[in-house]
Amino acid sequence: MRAYGHLIQLCAESGHLAAGRQLHARLVAASVTPSNFLASKLISLYSRADRLRDARRVFDSIPQPSLFAWNAILIALSLHSPDPSAAVRLFASSAVSPDEITLSTLLRSLAASGPALSPLVTGELHAVVFLRGFGSDLFVSNALITACANAGDMRSARAVFDEMPRRDVVSWNSLISACARAGWYRECLDLFQEFVRVRSCDGDGVGPNGVTVTSVLHACAQLKAVDFGIGVHRFAAESGLDMDMAVWNSIVGFYAKCGRLQYARQLLDGMTRKDSISYSAMITGYMNNGHVEEGMQLFRQASARGISMWNSVIAGLVQNGRQSDVLRLLQEMIASKVLPNSSTLSIVMPSVPSFSTLLGAKQAHGYAIRNDYDQSISLVSALIDAYAKAGFLDTARKVFKLTEHRSTIVWTSIISAVAAHGEAVEALSLFNQMITAGAKPDTVTFTAVLSACAHSGKVAEARKVFNSMQAVFGISPVIEQYACMVSALSRAGMLKEAVKLVNKMPFEPNAKIWGALLNGAAVVGDVEFGRYAFDRLFIIEPKNTGNYIVMANLYSNADKWEEAETIRSMLWGVGLEKEVPPQVKSQCLMKHQKSSIQVAAISTCPDQPNEAGDSVTSGNIDVNSNVSSSSSWSLGVFCRVEPWSSSEANFGGIIYVTISLCT
Numbered sequence: 001m002r003a004y005g006h007l008i009q010l011c012a013e014s015g016h017l018a019a020g021r022q023l024h025a026r027l028v029a030a031s032v033t034p035s036n037f038l039a040s041k042l043i044s045l046y047s048r049a050d051r052l053r054d055a056r057r058v059f060d061s062i063p064q065p066s067l068f069a070w071n072a073i074l075i076a077l078s079l080h081s082p083d084p085s086a087a088v089r090l091f092a093s094s095a096v097s098p099d100e101i102t103l104s105t106l107l108r109s110l111a112a113s114g115p116a117l118s119p120l121v122t123g124e125l126h127a128v129v130f131l132r133g134f135g136s137d138l139f140v141s142n143a144l145i146t147a148c149a150n151a152g153d154m155r156s157a158r159a160v161f162d163e164m165p166r167r168d169v170v171s172w173n174s175l176i177s178a179c180a181r182a183g184w185y186r187e188c189l190d191l192f193q194e195f196v197r198v199r200s201c202d203g204d205g206v207g208p209n210g211v212t213v214t215s216v217l218h219a220c221a222q223l224k225a226v227d228f229g230i231g232v233h234r235f236a237a238e239s240g241l242d243m244d245m246a247v248w249n250s251i252v253g254f255y256a257k258c259g260r261l262q263y264a265r266q267l268l269d270g271m272t273r274k275d276s277i278s279y280s281a282m283i284t285g286y287m288n289n290g291h292v293e294e295g296m297q298l299f300r301q302a303s304a305r306g307i308s309m310w311n312s313v314i315a316g317l318v319q320n321g322r323q324s325d326v327l328r329l330l331q332e333m334i335a336s337k338v339l340p341n342s343s344t345l346s347i348v349m350p351s352v353p354s355f356s357t358l359l360g361a362k363q364a365h366g367y368a369i370r371n372d373y374d375q376s377i378s379l380v381s382a383l384i385d386a387y388a389k390a391g392f393l394d395t396a397r398k399v400f401k402l403t404e405h406r407s408t409i410v411w412t413s414i415i416s417a418v419a420a421h422g423e424a425v426e427a428l429s430l431f432n433q434m435i436t437a438g439a440k441p442d443t444v445t446f447t448a449v450l451s452a453c454a455h456s457g458k459v460a461e462a463r464k465v466f467n468s469m470q471a472v473f474g475i476s477p478v479i480e481q482y483a484c485m486v487s488a489l490s491r492a493g494m495l496k497e498a499v500k501l502v503n504k505m506p507f508e509p510n511a512k513i514w515g516a517l518l519n520g521a522a523v524v525g526d527v528e529f530g531r532y533a534f535d536r537l538f539i540i541e542p543k544n545t546g547n548y549i550v551m552a553n554l555y556s557n558a559d560k561w562e563e564a565e566t567i568r569s570m571l572w573g574v575g576l577e578k579e580v581p582p583q584v585k586s587q588c589l590m591k592h593q594k595s596s597i598q599v600a601a602i603s604t605c606p607d608q609p610n611e612a613g614d615s616v617t618s619g620n621i622d623v624n625s626n627v628s629s630s631s632s633w634s635l636g637v638f639c640r641v642e643p644w645s646s647s648e649a650n651f652g653g654i655i656y657v658t659i660s661l662c663t
Contacts, residue, residue: 005041012045020045036062040072047076070094071101078109100137103129107143111150126156135163142170149178152408152440155474158187169206177215188219189228196235208235210242214250221257229254249277256285261294276306283309287316310338315347323351342368342376349382365399375404381413388417406437412445419452427452428461443478450484454491462488476506483512490520495529511540518547522554530554538570545571 004023011020024042039062046055059065059073070091077087087109091102098106106125126144134140141164148157161167161175172195179188192208199207208216213236220229233251236243248271255264268274268282279302286295299305299313310333317326326348333340340348345364365383368374380403387396400406400414411434419427431449434441441449446469453462466485469475477485482505489498498517502509514533521530534551537544548571555564 005038008038008041008045012041012048015048017045017049017051036066036069039065040069043069043072043076047080050080052076052080065094065096067096067099067102070096071099071105074102074105074109078105098128098132100134100140103132103134104137104139104143107140107147111143111146126160135160136165138164138166138168138171142168142174145171145174146178149174149182152182152442154178154182154184169209169212173209173211173215176212180215180219183222185219185223188216189223189225192216192232207239208241210236210244210247213241213247217250217254221254224258226258226260229258245271245273245275245278249275249281252278253281253284256282257288259285259289261285261289261291276302276304276309279305280308280312283312283316287312287319290320292316292320292322305336305338307338307341307344311341311343311347314344318347318351326351339371340367342373342379345373346376346378346382349379349386374402377405377407377409381409384410384413384417388420393417393421393423406434406439408434408439408442408445411437411439412442412448415445415452416448419448422452422455424452424456424458424461428458428465431465441473441475443475443481446475446477447480447484450481450488454484454488457488457492459488459492459494479507479510479512482509483516486513487516487520490517490529491523493524493526495521495524495526499529499532509536511537511544514540515547518550522550525554525557527554527558527560 004027008020008023011017011023020042024045027038039058042058043055046052046058055073055076059069062069065073074087074091077090081087088106091098091106096102103125126148129135129140129144141160144160145157148154148160157175157178161171164171172191176188176191176195179185179191192212195208195212213232216232217229220226220232233254236247236251241247248267252264252267252271255261255267264282264285268278271278279298283295283298286292286298295313295316299309302309310329314326314329314333317323317329330340330344330348333344345368348364365374368376368379368383373379380399383399384396387393387399396414396417400410403410411430415427415430415434418430427449431441431445434445446465449465450462453459453465462485466477466481469477469481482501485501486498489495489501495517498520502513502517505513514536518530518533518537521527521533530551534547537547541547548567552564552567552571555561555567
């Protein structure tokens with residue numbers, strides 16, 4: 001029988017499926033039930049020939065599969081199955097004790113599945129690795145790093161790396177690339193420096209390679225760390241690394257994204273071989289820096305336009321607000337026999353709310369379903385966001401309910417959608433469901449939930465969620481979460497507690513923090529705390545007109561008209577009055593009733609007094625009428641609303657505003 005096994009193995013390795021099938025047929029004709037040894041060879045034969053059904057039939061015919069046979073079918077599924085999670089699901093039904101080959105195979109399958117499988121599965125395998133003493137196995141640990149990272153558990157990935165007694169280049173690259181993908185850009189740069197130091201100390205030749213450089217340059221581009229990236233480029237050139245096309249593409253992309261467009265273009269033109277990704281990197285750089293025409297020109301010059309290049313151009317047009325060009329380019333793309341993929345649809349979806357109807361979203365959604373893209377994580381997230389922003393929250397909910405594999409990104413998208421629509425109770429419910437399902441929330445998730453709590457007055461719930469970040473999930477709050485908590489406290493009138501929280505933050509408060517306090521003070525009408533926040537905003541962002549408007553309104557509502565006028569004077573004093581000619585600045589009294597606005601204008605410019613003195617000119621504007629396209633309206637509002645009478649309190653009032661009309 002061993003001779004048969006060796007012959008079948010030769011057929012598998014040489015790709016002779018027909019000969020291997022003949023050997024299998026002889027065994028069947030002789031009524032020989034394949035042993036675990038023979039079965040594993042047959043499984044390898046069929047899986048390499050992309051005949052997974054035949055491989056599975058062989059495995060199922062084994063009366064008592066040994067660990068050797070289990071490993072064979074698991075490897076076959078992990079390498080050749082279109083569903084990477086198939087190996088994990090199959091092994092879950094077994095009672096076999098895994099070895100290092102089993103665990104590394106299952107972890108590779110989890111890594112390939114990305115966020116599709118619950119992080120709980122990764123956590124269970126993580127526990128098995130250490131309980132069975134495989135934590136020191138290099139191959140198992142490397143696979144575990146990638147699996148944890150792809151499940152969104154970067155802290156566990158780092159812990160595995162730190163506990164490894166021995167590391168190879170795969171270990172370093174697994175964590176560095178995971179950090180770059182997860183947005184841990186600073187950690188990515190720190191790891192690269194540590195890797196270089198270790199290489200210098202050990203002198204064993206194990207050091208950064210092309211894969212390392214590609215990941216680190218991506219992080220540098222995101223951080224706009226130009227000097228660090230130049231150092232990485234120099235290291236790659238001086239260390240004798242294999243400067244293949246992937247490395248050159250990352251170098252071009254780094255310089256282009258950092259605004260060094262001329263140098264990036266020189267590098268691109270100097271490349272002896274270019275592919276679609278090469279051009280895409282340069283086009284993305286042009287688009288990110290607002291050079292749309294240059295990006296389009298390079299796109300037209302490229303000979304072979306792959307899907308990545310089309311996607312780069314479409315993304316650039318979306319980013320630069322060229323919505324009509326997006327639709328035209330999509331039509332041109334399809335006419336060129338290049339069909340949109342899930343990435344294309346994900347890029348286009350953010351443009352949908354700016355279209356006049358939701359037809360574009362529905363067409364894209366229908367195309368995704370017909371082409372089996374409707375379960376793509378990025379596309380599902382984009383669909384939820386697009387439907388919600390267009391006002392179709394129920395449709396966004398349906399998309400979420402039909403999603404089979406709900407990753408952190410998908411959960412965050414639906415939570416953000418309902419939070420933006422003011423559905424705080426639902427946002428909190430979804431957050432709890434997310435945790436129960438085993439998905440780990442990230443900083444974006446927490447920001448969405450806390451924002452919903454802040455705007456609905458749910459201070460207790462906001463405190464609970466905020467405190468759980470570090471205590472339960474090991475996530476340190478960043479400025480966005482602190483701003484949400486300051487907003488929640490101040491909007492509830494707890495301004496002293498909000499200031500205490502600001503003073504206890506581990507970093508300096510920025511405009512988001514003081515803006516949250518100012519707006520909260522405005523909601524409850526607290527002039528003292530409002531001015532406290534405004535004075536700090538005046539230092540940080542003196543050109544932000546919104547801060548002046550909120551503060552002036554706060555003073556006006558408190559009947560402190562002189563102070564309100566002082567804020568107005570400050571606004572003009574910092575030069576913001578230059579945005580509108582002085583002769584057209586006016587203070588208006590507006591009465592809004594049903595479909596008309598009564599306007600009374602008084603000049604407020606010190607150097608342009610009203611010829612009629614303090615007289616008021618009144619008039620009516622039909623708010624349902626069409627405004628001439630040649631007219632430009634600019635409105636800055638300093639307002640205090642008062643009802644004309646008690647009977648009109650629900651729909652009318654005086655609004656004191658500063659309005660500018662340029663024709």
